[in-house]
Amino acid sequence: MARGRGPFAGGPEQARRQLVVAAEECFLDFGVRRTTMDDVARRAGVSRPTVYRYFSDRDALVVEVVTRRARIFGVRAREYISGRPDFTSKIVDGLGYLVRGGRRDPILSALLQPDNLSATSGILTAGKVAERLSFEVWEPILIAAQEAGEMRPEIDPQELCGVMADLELMMIGRQDLLDPDGPGVRELVGDFLLPSLAA
Structure with a gap:
């Protein structure tokens, strides 16, 4: 992913960091079992396929x-x-x-x-x-x-x-x-x- 474009401006490592932060917030709010990839995507402000691009599940x-x-x-x-x-x-x-x-x-x-x-x-x-x-x-x-x-x-x-x-x-x-x-x-x-x- 090119830097400065798309939902994550800082490249793949920045994207992973932002998704991890979103996941942490969801785990705190909903628990591990109840957190879905949709929850993480919404929290990060991206689509679910974008989350799957970086994390398989x-x-x-x-x-x-x-x-x-x-x-x-x-x-x-x-x-x-x-x-x-x-x-x-x-x-x-x-x-x-x-x-x-x-x-x-x-x-x-x-x-x-x-x-x-x-x-x-x-x-x-x-x-x-x-x-x-x-x-x-x-x-x-x-x-x-x-x-x-x-x-x-x-x-x-x-x-x-x-x-x-x-x-x-x-x-x-x-x-x-x-x-x-x-x-x-x-x-x-x-x-x-x-x-x-x-x-």
Whole structure:
């Protein structure tokens, strides 16, 4: 698409950004399940075929929304985790940091609320999107821990990131499952996940 013409003046990347913003607003207003491509098109001020030119379906929009927001936050998260003094702190504090960040992000938090969680998590786990995004943050940290003898060498970092991604999705979206008087995220990770990883 030529720049300066049509409904999107800034070219394909600007078009995708505007459609993502429209989708985020629709997901907040209607929920994931009830949002249609027509809703996104109306919100963006374009035709439905224009939306389909950039995104094959609503699931692709969910993936794009989550991926963009997660990658922006992931840069800060990786710096934070890398700065923790030891493997225990990296895992416990790192997962806590990611969960808090997800809860504070209005779009991610909304997408992972109980009403939307099954739809969103199904989309993100079916294509291993959540696992891939988790791996982008954790790969260098986990490999360094294995090389230093801090993490069991037989654990596959990619598979572990799938488990951690599932935990994050659950702990961000289902705060109702956590007893307010019981252990928090850091305690749960430290008591149940960490002992299975440590060498």
